[in-house]
Amino acid sequence: MKFRIIGNVVPAVEVFFEQPGEEMITQSGGMAWMSDGVSMTTDTNGGALAGIGRMLAGESIFMAHYKASKAGSTIAFATTVPGKVVPIKMKDHPNGLICQKGAFLCSQASVRLDIEFTRRFSTGLFGGEGFILEKLTGQGSAFLEVDGDMVEKELAPGEIIKVDTGNVVAFQNGMPYEIETVQGFKNILFGGEGLFLTRITGPGKVILQTQNINDFVKSLSSMLPSRN
Numbered sequence: 001m002k003f004r005i006i007g008n009v010v011p012a013v014e015v016f017f018e019q020p021g022e023e024m025i026t027q028s029g030g031m032a033w034m035s036d037g038v039s040m041t042t043d044t045n046g047g048a049l050a051g052i053g054r055m056l057a058g059e060s061i062f063m064a065h066y067k068a069s070k071a072g073s074t075i076a077f078a079t080t081v082p083g084k085v086v087p088i089k090m091k092d093h094p095n096g097l098i099c100q101k102g103a104f105l106c107s108q109a110s111v112r113l114d115i116e117f118t119r120r121f122s123t124g125l126f127g128g129e130g131f132i133l134e135k136l137t138g139q140g141s142a143f144l145e146v147d148g149d150m151v152e153k154e155l156a157p158g159e160i161i162k163v164d165t166g167n168v169v170a171f172q173n174g175m176p177y178e179i180e181t182v183q184g185f186k187n188i189l190f191g192g193e194g195l196f197l198t199r200i201t202g203p204g205k206v207i208l209q210t211q212n213i214n215d216f217v218k219s220l221s222s223m224l225p226s227r228n
Contacts (some may be wrong), residue, residue, distance in 0.1 A: 001108060001141055005085050012078035013085045013106065013143050017068030023109035024066045029063065030106055036182045037073035041065045065109065072095040077106040077143065083211060083216060084146040084170075088136070096173035099144065103169050108140035127153035135173065148211025155202025172202050172204035 002016040007122050012032050016031055022124075031040075046095055066075050079085060088097065098116055105112070116135035136142055146169055153161055162180070171177065180199050200206055 014076040023183040032078035037070040096133035107142035110140040159202040169207040176201040190212035
């Protein structure tokens with residue numbers, strides 16, 4: 001599959017179909033533009049339960065399938081906020097990739113998007129991502145949406161990184177993931193951070209983003225005039 005990343009501020013990925021029958025999937029409403037020769041179908045991509053699970057994970061119940069009817073047709077998928085489009089080769093993640101909700105942009109149809117329940121109740125309760133994350137498995141290429149700039153960390157066995165939850169994009173399936181509280185009463189009260197940090201343990205790769213969209217929205221909201 002051929003593709004190119006277009007733009008620097010709010011980028012898009014444009015996919016070039018080389019053969020009839022090639023197919024891309026995305027959440028409902030994720031397509032930006034396409035050429036003639038691409039047909040669209042919409043379904044729950046795995047049944048009603050799979051659709052409901054994706055809804056709980058922050059995605060649409062329905063998935064859109066775009067299939068090429070002729071060689072040379074193109075389709076593009078754009079990000080929703082300033083950031084990056086990150087191509088992922090699933091062969092580099094044979095056990096799958098765990099993503100925060102909203103990180104999935106699009107993929108080849110051979111990539112499967114499922115929900116992933118966190119293993120510990122406290123992780124889901126306090127982690128800022130709800131009880132459910134997203135899990136990508138299969139073969140082919142997928143594309144993730146990163147808010148701001150991307151930072152990759154390759155953790156050695158036993159190495160630990162602690163991250164504000166909103167700055168985590170994805171990590172390899174099988175890496176221990178839990179939430180720990182910020183230590184110290186004054187740190188909690190005056191530190192300017194949340195009460196909880198995401199703790200990820202190696203070995204494995206972690207993808208981070210420099211922009212926490214929730215913090216960005218709160219910053220904008222504080223500048224808006226209030227209604228009396």
